[in-house]
Amino acid sequence: MDLTRLRLLVELDRMGTMAAVAEVVGMGTSAVSKHFAVLEQEAGVPLLVPDGRRVRLTPAGHRLAEHAVDILARVEAARSELAGSGDPVGRVNLVTFISVAPVVVLPALRRLRDRYPGIEVRVIEHEPDEALQALQTGGADLGLVYSYSLVPRRFPDSLTLRPVGGEPLLLSQPSGPPASSRPMTRRRLRELSEASWIANSRGSDEDELVQRMCAGAGFAPRIRHRIDNLDVVEQVVAAGLGVGVMPKLAAATRRGVVHSPLGELGGIRRVYLAGRTGGWAWRPIALLADHLAEAAAEVLDAPGPAAAGR
Structure with missing residues (x-):
């Protein structure tokens, strides 16, 4: 499969519309549409379905996008290793609950901006139920969510968790x-x-x-x-x-x-980083996750055991 078409699929998964993808990559909408038609032929299954005047990814399209993130990350890592490490560039949509925003999210974003100015982070405030839905549907790339030890939360199997701390x-x-x-x-x-x-x-x-x-x-x-x-x-x-x-x-x-x-x-409230399986390998997401974990370690107690219900 062509890497350019895989990149277009990842961008559509992130941004949601052909027009937004075309604007970001500098192509015409019709050219983007033709690339997706070829990609569907290569994949052998429908990747897009009409949704009003727009399109949305099929389950197969979402799954291929997850694979594409990992493939592109590996290609980027190989190129960087052979040609010298380049500065990471990309946009990450971060969903978080409000009480950790001042003490975890903002310090992490300030450090990330100073070290990697090419990474753009957009912050969305949601409680865990809404955050998990946004992560599954592509409305967010990375999330901070919580679970009470007395009320263990069942997390979707399509998401991968990283414990970052707990608080009484x-x-x-x-x-x-x-x-x-x-x-x-x-x-x-x-x-x-x-x-x-x-x-x-x-x-x-x-x-x-x-x-x-x-x-x-x-x-x-x-x-x-x-x-x-x-x-x-x-x-x-x-x-x-x-x-x-x-x-x-x-x-x-x-x-x-x-x-x-x-x-x-x-009991305690445990805090986790959550992301779609396959998405963590993309360098902007990995770096943002590292900075959030670093900031969380400064204000939260050590992470507890993995979430129950997974």
Whole structure:
């Protein structure tokens, strides 16, 4: 198969439209279309299907694109080895959850930009459920996602994971008696059986985490608020309107709020890098992953065991 046509397939998988591919590679749309027609003949299976006025990749097309990333990466590595290492160039779409953006993503991107200015990173903010969908459909190339130890997440087999760290969970509660910053106990947790609990609105993991944690203390929580923004969660707590689970990285010092370590009652939140199998060999993705792992190691605890459910 021709390497140029494989590159076009990879770009279509990343960018989604013929027009975008044509603009990036400097070809006319009709020329790009002809290349794909030849590639389908070479592959012997349909790679594209109409989707309104656009086209989308078939499952075979997605699979060939994954192989193409690995093939092109190996060709690039061979050329660099023979002709001297060149600077990596390319665009990577990174999907991440918000609480690691200031302390992991931004430091990593600053270092990556200083060392490899030819790598362009576009950041997309999503909770893990949406992030995993974007990774599977090609809307993102690399993702930072999390899983609670009390609520193991089932990750798709089409994705490969790299653990980068973990963080303890805290209970965020209004200050004043009986609140305390001492580690939480089951007895003290039971004192919050009538409290209004806060959970996330974009996924079921937080609900399940709160349910399991409180069940261990002998009661069923009343989830009254659903808020995604952790800063707003803290404001609701400070106003005395609820209590919620807070990852350590997101827990800021705020008047009217007390954070109690949950320890084994709440478990930990594990953070992973996730990417499509076959995509990690592309140098811009590999370098971005390395920089994110480096930044994560500075603020997170050592990675825990591999995700359950895989």
